[in-house]
Amino acid sequence: MQTAILAAADLDQLIQLLIVEGFQVIGPVRDQHAILYDQISSAADLPQGWIDQQEKGSYRLEQSPNQAYFGHTVAANSWKKFLNPPRRRLWRASRENGQLVFQAESNEAPPLAFIGVRSCELHAIRIQDAVYIQGSHPDELYRSNRQRLFNVSVNCTRATATCFCASMNTGPEVSLPSDINLTEVIDAEQHYFLVKAGSPAGERIVAQLPTRAADQTAQQAGREAIGAALQQMQTGPRYFDSSDVKELLYRNLESPSWDDVAERCLSCANCTLACPTCFCSAVEDSTDLTGDHAERWQRWDSCFTNDFSYIHGGTIRESTRSRYRQWMTHKLATWIDQFGHSGCVGCGRCISWCPVGIDITEELLHIRAAEAK
Amino acid sequence: MNTPRVLQVHSRREEIPGTFTLQLRAADDQPLPSFVPGQFNMLYSFGAGEVPISFSGSARETDSYTHTVRALGKNTEALQRLLAADDIGVRGPFGRGWPIPELAGKQVLVIAGGLGLAPLRPLIYHLNDNYQQFAGIQLFYGDRHPQQLLYRQELQQWSANMQVNLSVDQAGPDWHGHIGVITSLLNNAVFPLDNTIALVCGPEIMMRFSIQALRAKDLPGEAIYLSMERNMHCAIGHCGHCQWGPTFVCKDGPVFRYADIEKWLYTREL
Ligand SMILES: Cc1cc2nc3c(=O)[nH]c(=O)nc-3n(C[C@H](O)[C@H](O)[C@H](O)COP(=O)(O)OP(=O)(O)OC[C@H]3O[C@@H](n4cnc5c(N)ncnc54)[C@H](O)[C@@H]3O)c2cc1C
Ligand code: SF4
Ligand code: SF4
Ligand code: FES
Numbered sequence: 001m002q003t004a005i006l007a008a009a010d011l012d013q014l015i016q017l018l019i020v021e022g023f024q025v026i027g028p029v030r031d032q033h034a035i036l037y038d039q040i041s042s043a044a045d046l047p048q049g050w051i052d053q054q055e056k057g058s059y060r061l062e063q064s065p066n067q068a069y070f071g072h073t074v075a076a077n078s079w080k081k082f083l084n085p086p087r088r089r090l091w092r093a094s095r096e097n098g099q100l101v102f103q104a105e106s107n108e109a110p111p112l113a114f115i116g117v118r119s120c121e122l123h124a125i126r127i128q129d130a131v132y133i134q135g136s137h138p139d140e141l142y143r144s145n146r147q148r149l150f151n152v153s154v155n156c157t158r159a160t161a162t163c164f165c166a167s168m169n170t171g172p173e174v175s176l177p178s179d180i181n182l183t184e185v186i187d188a189e190q191h192y193f194l195v196k197a198g199s200p201a202g203e204r205i206v207a208q209l210p211t212r213a214a215d216q217t218a219q220q221a222g223r224e225a226i227g228a229a230l231q232q233m234q235t236g237p238r239y240f241d242s243s244d245v246k247e248l249l250y251r252n253l254e255s256p257s258w259d260d261v262a263e264r265c266l267s268c269a270n271c272t273l274a275c276p277t278c279f280c281s282a283v284e285d286s287t288d289l290t291g292d293h294a295e296r297w298q299r300w301d302s303c304f305t306n307d308f309s310y311i312h313g314g315t316i317r318e319s320t321r322s323r324y325r326q327w328m329t330h331k332l333a334t335w336i337d338q339f340g341h342s343g344c345v346g347c348g349r350c351i352s353w354c355p356v357g358i359d360i361t362e363e364l365l366h367i368r369a370a371e372a373k
Numbered sequence: 374m375n376t377p378r379v380l381q382v383h384s385r386r387e388e389i390p391g392t393f394t395l396q397l398r399a400a401d402d403q404p405l406p407s408f409v410p411g412q413f414n415m416l417y418s419f420g421a422g423e424v425p426i427s428f429s430g431s432a433r434e435t436d437s438y439t440h441t442v443r444a445l446g447k448n449t450e451a452l453q454r455l456l457a458a459d460d461i462g463v464r465g466p467f468g469r470g471w472p473i474p475e476l477a478g479k480q481v482l483v484i485a486g487g488l489g490l491a492p493l494r495p496l497i498y499h500l501n502d503n504y505q506q507f508a509g510i511q512l513f514y515g516d517r518h519p520q521q522l523l524y525r526q527e528l529q530q531w532s533a534n535m536q537v538n539l540s541v542d543q544a545g546p547d548w549h550g551h552i553g554v555i556t557s558l559l560n561n562a563v564f565p566l567d568n569t570i571a572l573v574c575g576p577e578i579m580m581r582f583s584i585q586a587l588r589a590k591d592l593p594g595e596a597i598y599l600s601m602e603r604n605m606h607c608a609i610g611h612c613g614h615c616q617w618g619p620t621f622v623c624k625d626g627p628v629f630r631y632a633d634i635e636k637w638l639y640t641r642e643l
Binding site: 090091093095098099100101102104131132135136137139140250253254279280281282283285287291294296301303307308309310311312316317318319321322326330333334337338 | 400421422446458610
């Protein structure tokens with residue numbers, strides 16, 4: 001499909017079309033001190049004119065010099081909570097006259113439309129797809145949310161300091177399919193979106209928008225904006241060659257660096273909750289007071305918790321050292337053996353949201369340096 | 374696959390104090406999915422939680438599932454309270470079992486420690502039923518006391534078609550078998566290095582020592598299989614709890630070939 005131009009003032013029409021089509025639209029919103037993904041009802045809900053500054057253990061919003069809608073980078077939370085809710089009931093059971101009856105939960109949620117999905121985030125969703133729906137036992141709730149999802153992706157035109165998608169080869173330019181792809185172009189004279197449909201459903205929506213064809217100059221402006229984000233990362237401290245990381249970690253399961261990071265890590269699980277690819281969950285069974293009704297709930301879990309690896313006789317990963325090692329080697333190494341791709345997309349959330357500022361890219365450097373010694 | 378199916382306890386048998394065997398049958402007329410020796414089910418007793426339990430019965434019994442359980446905590450104790458005709462929730466079969474197709478024509482060493490005999494029993498039934506297909510069968514089974522040995526009557530019956538070597542850590546004067554750790558039995562075992570397959574199940578430390586004894590005799594790592602245990606919530610590769618190095622014990626295991634996981638078996642707190 002041809003690239004078209006949508007005036008920034010007409011962005012709201014896209015959102016309204018999606019709402020009319022029956023989608024619950026989710027997009028970035030400004031919530032006190034951070035940008036979050038949440039339900040939106042118009043373009044006015046978007047954090048226009050706000051950008052984020054993220055660093056190790058720090059996240060700050062500031063007013064941008066321009067009125068871009070998507071000048072910020074990844075939100076504090078990720079899209080995963082909409083596809084796989086943090087807590088959900090799996091089934092209910094009852095015992096009537098001694099007979100056990102299970103009732104599976106059905107999915108009554110409306111179809112979702114995500115607006116503002118970044119390249120690293122499309123990769124993260126694809127990574128979770130591999131976990132939940134590509135195996136022999138697909139998760140029905142995730143699959144139904146996912147199959148009905150309408151994705152509006154946005155190319156990043158700015159990186160914050162914690163972004164390292166360029167190192168993980170997942171961005172900043174969107175390369176995976178989405179229903180509609182946007183590139184925001186803004187300067188003193190103009191403010192518009194380059195719009196490209198990526199699916200028949202996307203084409204149907206774009207056809208209803210007041211667009212005009214994008215000429216070479218406009219398309220070049222889009223490429224340059226994305227190039228600026230890339231350059232920010234390439235000249236930053238978190239730019240590295242990730243091609244040998246699996247072998248590096250497999251060689252260094254007993255690196256002294258693990259002891260070092262264990263002294264700082266609080267085992268608080270923030271990183272796993274913020275991470276868009278972390279998928280672990282736990283189930284909890286409960287019974288009501290009559291004793292005749294029981295339920296099973298599934299909730300997000302983290303490999304940093306104490307009972308995560310418990311088996312009779314004790315927890316297997318007792319030390320923080322072993323838990324951080326599990327988390328990081330899973331993200332960057334064992335994931336590749338499990339699914340054929342890395343489990344890290346370089347979004348930087350774990351770096352910003354770590355209360356003590358532990359930085360996965362820096363820990364990688366430490367391990368490399370310790371090995372070279 | 375998230376919701377259990379209702380089965381009914383058909384019979385219950387106390388093996389030794391605290392360890393019991395449940396035979397489960399369908400409560401409806403739907404057939405039970407077939408299983409491979411070494412696979413497991415997730416068992417749910419109403420009001421408690423769900424736990425992974427291996428099949429311990431013959432795969433030839435198509436109308437029932439048999440499980441041998443040791444009561445160790447909340448959920449296994451709830452299973453312990455079940456009586457004949459009670460309902461039970463079952464999900465499964467899950468996981469990869471013992472490499473049955475690889476065994477034909479081989480000298481098969483079955484090495485069990487304690488309750489590890491239960492997940493091996495479906496395999497032993499297969500070996501016993503088809504004993505002529507194998508170059509030889511040797512069972513090594515160790516436990517703490519003679520009174521703790523499982524399936525004692527069957528051990529006797531099996532000895533007609535296989536060599537049964539028992540070993541206990543401690544015993545009174547009426548015990549005529551071996552006393553000591555199972556590895557000393559393995560040290561004296563005789564088997565052809567190029568035509569033997571060893572299948573090991575028991576506590577992790579017992580499996581490590583047994584494998585070391587086999588490796589010390591130069592049995593190749595490709596010829597050794599073991600069954601692992603890890604915490605499990607989903608059994609279908611979604612919850613992450615059973616991860617062990619690059620593997621998911623629930624779907625890539627519980628049975629692994631030693632040569633494939635050697636690195637992980639010796640990494641502590643993995
Ligand atoms: C593949 C597999 C096959 C098994 N086969 C058998 C069998 O045939 N017979 C048998 O008696 N036991 C078997 N077990 C062990 C059995 O699952 C545990 O003894 C049981 O989970 C203990 O639960 P509990 O609530 O009674 O004990 P608790 O000690 O109170 O355990 C609490 C929770 O920790 C987890 N847990 C504790 N121990 C284990 C363990 N060893 N493995 C996995 N999760 C554990 C469970 O989620 C359990 O609900 C098997 C385990 C696995 C992984
Ligand atoms: S590990 Fe960190 S940088 Fe990588 S995807 Fe997860 S949160 Fe983002
Ligand atoms: S690395 Fe940081 S965010 Fe993750 S568990 Fe440790 S202290 Fe928490
Ligand atoms: S038990 Fe959930 S991933 Fe294996």
